[in-house]
Amino acid sequence: MAHKKKETNASSSFFWTALTTIAALIGGAGATGWVMPDLPWLGPGISALASTLGLSGQQAQAVETTKPDANRKADANSWIPSTATPGIHPPSAPTASIAYAAGSSPSRLEPTPASLPAPAPANNVPLIAPVPPMATTPPQAKPSDAVLIASFNIQVFGESKMAKPEVVDVLARVVRTFDIVAIQEVRAKSDAIIPEFVRVINADGSRYQHVIGPRLGRTVSKEQYTFIYDTNRIELDTASVGTIRDPADRLHRPPMYARFRVRTTQPERGFSFWMVDTHTDPDEVSQEVDALADVFVVMRSARPDEDDVILLGDLNASPMQFGRIKQIPSIGWAISGVPTNTRRTKTYDNLIFDPITTREYTGRWGVVDLQNTFGLSIDKALQVSDHNPVWAAFSPWELPASQGALMQPAAIPMPVSRR
Amino acid sequence: MSRADNLDMATLIEKLAANDPHRRAEAAEMICHACQACPNDETHAVASLVTLPLVRACGDGDERVREWAVAALEDLGPPPTGAVQELVQLVTSGEPLVAYWAITLVGRFGQDASSAVAALAACIDSSADISVRQRAAWALGQIGPAALLARPALLQAAGQSDSRMARLAKEALEAIGS
Numbered sequence: 001m002a003h004k005k006k007e008t009n010a011s012s013s014f015f016w017t018a019l020t021t022i023a024a025l026i027g028g029a030g031a032t033g034w035v036m037p038d039l040p041w042l043g044p045g046i047s048a049l050a051s052t053l054g055l056s057g058q059q060a061q062a063v064e065t066t067k068p069d070a071n072r073k074a075d076a077n078s079w080i081p082s083t084a085t086p087g088i089h090p091p092s093a094p095t096a097s098i099a100y101a102a103g104s105s106p107s108r109l110e111p112t113p114a115s116l117p118a119p120a121p122a123n124n125v126p127l128i129a130p131v132p133p134m135a136t137t138p139p140q141a142k143p144s145d146a147v148l149i150a151s152f153n154i155q156v157f158g159e160s161k162m163a164k165p166e167v168v169d170v171l172a173r174v175v176r177t178f179d180i181v182a183i184q185e186v187r188a189k190s191d192a193i194i195p196e197f198v199r200v201i202n203a204d205g206s207r208y209q210h211v212i213g214p215r216l217g218r219t220v221s222k223e224q225y226t227f228i229y230d231t232n233r234i235e236l237d238t239a240s241v242g243t244i245r246d247p248a249d250r251l252h253r254p255p256m257y258a259r260f261r262v263r264t265t266q267p268e269r270g271f272s273f274w275m276v277d278t279h280t281d282p283d284e285v286s287q288e289v290d291a292l293a294d295v296f297v298v299m300r301s302a303r304p305d306e307d308d309v310i311l312l313g314d315l316n317a318s319p320m321q322f323g324r325i326k327q328i329p330s331i332g333w334a335i336s337g338v339p340t341n342t343r344r345t346k347t348y349d350n351l352i353f354d355p356i357t358t359r360e361y362t363g364r365w366g367v368v369d370l371q372n373t374f375g376l377s378i379d380k381a382l383q384v385s386d387h388n389p390v391w392a393a394f395s396p397w398e399l400p401a402s403q404g405a406l407m408q409p410a411a412i413p414m415p416v417s418r419r
Numbered sequence: 420m421s422r423a424d425n426l427d428m429a430t431l432i433e434k435l436a437a438n439d440p441h442r443r444a445e446a447a448e449m450i451c452h453a454c455q456a457c458p459n460d461e462t463h464a465v466a467s468l469v470t471l472p473l474v475r476a477c478g479d480g481d482e483r484v485r486e487w488a489v490a491a492l493e494d495l496g497p498p499p500t501g502a503v504q505e506l507v508q509l510v511t512s513g514e515p516l517v518a519y520w521a522i523t524l525v526g527r528f529g530q531d532a533s534s535a536v537a538a539l540a541a542c543i544d545s546s547a548d549i550s551v552r553q554r555a556a557w558a559l560g561q562i563g564p565a566a567l568l569a570r571p572a573l574l575q576a577a578g579q580s581d582s583r584m585a586r587l588a589k590e591a592l593e594a595i596g597s
Contacts, residue, residue: 156490159481160448185488218550219519221477221489249583282493283523284557343455382452386494 043243138177138366138391146362146393147233147262147271150178151349153279153314153387161383162196170374170384172201175208177368177392179230180260184279184314186212186224194226197244207231213256225277225313228317233396235261237272240303244276250291252281255313257299257388259306262396271360271398273308274299281314291316293324296331296352306359307401312351314387319347330356334365334392342370342381342388349390357401365395422525428453428465440481447476447487454491467499474506474521478514485516492520497527503534510538512553512559515548522551526558535570540569543588552576553584560591567595 063213132312138148154161154171161167175181186194194210201208209231215222240259244251261272280288291312299309315322319336332355340349355361368389369382430536432455434446450469458467469491476488496504502524509521524544535558556576559566573595576588579581 154450156486157484158483160444160487164582189482218553219516221485221516247582248586249581283526345459378456379452384456386455386490 002315002374030197034263036371072206108323122327124336125367135353137322138368141395142177142179142233145396147179147312147366147396148177148393149275149312149351150174150181150389150391151183151184151277151312151314151351152181152366152389153349153385154389155185155385157183157186157190157197158193159190164383167384168200168363170376171197172203173374174368174389175201175228176204176206178389179262180275181228181389182312183226183228184277186226187222194224194228198228201228209236211236211241211258216243217254218252223253223279223280225253225360227256227260227275227277231263233263235263235375237261239374240274244295244298246291251278251288251295252284253279255292255295255311264396271308271356271394272306272394273310273394274302274306274361276311276313278311278313278315280314280316283318285321286323289315290324290347290393293328295313296325296328298356300354308351308353308360310351310358312349312390314349316348319350322352325352328354330354332361335367335390338367340388340390342378342384342386344369349391351385351392355402359399360395360397362393362395366391428468434486434528435472435476435479440479440484441481443476444481444483444487447473447484447491448477451487451491452575455494461575462496462587463499466495466497470495470498470502470524471509475522476510476515477516477520478512489516489520491495492524495524495528497540498529500531503528503532506523507538510535511546515551518542518546518548521553522554522558526554526561528553529561530563531546532558532562536562536566536568539566540572543569543572549581549584553581553587556587558585560594562585563594564596566591570595576584 030381142148152174161171194212198208198210207230208228210226210228212226213224215224217223227236237259241257243256244254246254248257255276255278257274259272259274261267262270264270276295278292278295282294292315296309296311299311317323319326319333322333326329332352332353334351335349336345338347339345340347349367351365353361368391370376370384370388371378374381374384375386428450431446431450431586434442435450437443437446438498440547450473453592454462454465454548470596473488473491473495476484477492479488509517510525512518512521518555521537525539527534528535539559539562546552546555546585556573559569559573570592573588573592577585577592579585
């Protein structure tokens with residue numbers, strides 16, 4: 001896309017994040033008053049900081065905000081860096097971190113060491129020829145030419161599940177495979193579940209963080225959405241996190257949104273995008289799917305400098321049931337023709353985006369079959385979840401939107417079953 | 420279901436009434452997984468055993484029991500015919516989550532759940548819980564023309580300030596017809 005924001009330097013970024021936090025606390029928002037209608041940017045900022053500092057989920061619930069504010073200025077200060085290395089900066093070593101640059105290949109961007117000259121301007125990157133979508137297994141190691149974005153409904157993710165080490169181990173291994181995982185169905189009274197899960201993920205030296213939404217649902221049975229992301233490769237825009245406002249109450253659990261950017265040697269060139277995490281009510285699927293079409297459109301125009309929207313989650317609907325989503329011009333989706341539930345009977349989880357705008361989509365996608373990947377029986381796999389994780393790969397570099405002539409919709413798949 | 424599976428399920432259902440909340444939570448989780456693991460042609464047999472115990476478990480004092488019961492019910496599909504009358508009794512439960520799921524299952528039963536219409540209409544009028552009232556309107560819409568007796572309650576609900584309640588009531592009236 002053409003209008004992405006400019007960056008300021010790293011120290012400035014950290015300074016302003018800290019200043020914003022202090023101002024929020026001193027300014028009367030207090031520890032529990034972050035969600036203020038007249039100060040919608042305070043909550044998200046502090047929420048993400050809470051995640052950074054390992055504070056409780058109760059505090060992090062301040063992410064509940066209003067619809068994205070189109071007038072909110074893009075601000076380099078709101079990108080939250082990793083804990084250990086605050087600020088936006090190039091990775092220190094190509095082997096330990098990610099260094100991206102636009103290559104000369106017309107079909108794939110190639111990694112280059114961080115010390116190489118800057119890549120050509122984005123508008124000189126040749127248009128990418130259509131890549132036939134296909135289901136593949138996720139790479140063993142994260143690729144340097146793509147970021148892997150996943151959705152995972154971890155059924156009833158709460159105390160019971162966290163009490164099973166063998167289940168938590170599988171979940172942690174799944175998350176480590178990806179750069180960002182949008183999780184649905186955190187169902188716990190305790191706020192410690194996700195921080196503890198992230199601690200387990202990071203036990204191998206990984207540097208994941210999370211941002212979590214409020215408890216949502218019309219009954220006492222409520223769920224939270226959370227994004228868990230690898231801070232070695234991804235940064236969070238703390239000013240752009242929240243929950244979709246749904247004044248007509250059409251969605252049982254209004255989606256959570258957050259804006260991310262790939263950490264690159266040239267921050268202003270890194271792929272940035274909205275992620276919108278959703279879980280529909282299985283008894284009102286058609287109405288909710290139609291409402292999600294509106295959510296997608298709202299998010300696409302939420303900021304003038306961001307047109308990449310990835311709506312993902314458990315839709316309880318196969319692509320054939322996408323209703324008004326399918327009427328959005330040039331809309332596409334990654335997963336098709338491969339079941340996404342553990343029993344392998346339904347395709348309910350997906351990643352939806354506009355492949356004309358989001359040319360960063362590489363055409364690679366897949367479903368992680370829990371049984372096959374981890375050698376589990378159906379009973380053991382169901383203890384992990386009744387859903388398999390789904391994923392798609394995107395270029396780490398921001399690409400200009402296509403004129404619409406060359407790109408195939410992602411919804412025209414040639415899936416290769418990976419079972 | 421084999422006889423052995425049947426016995427296992429009966430044991431799990433019995434455990435849902437155990438004094439120890441951990442045992443109840445474990446039973447609810449195992450029932451949920453068993454429902455999801457069973458082949459499609461056995462779903463109906465399993466549902467006939469677990470539907471009512473799971474709905475009642477939604478009123479358990481332990482959150483884990485409730486959450487696993489809800490997770491199982493979400494995927495269970497329409498209830499067996501024989502369960503409808505007992506579900507109607509639960510529609511007026513004082514536990515909102517029990518009432519909510521009883522109503523949801525009645526709604527899934529669709530046009531053949533006409534025996535539930537009076538109870539659902541009463542819910543719209545008198546339930547203290549908005550999610551229960553809304554779900555009752557939704558369920559009446561699922562029943563359709565057979566829910567004609569609920570028109571007065573729905574007409575009143577259609578004029579309420581709660582936008583979801585009003586929308587669901589209007590949709591139900593549309594499904595019922597004139």
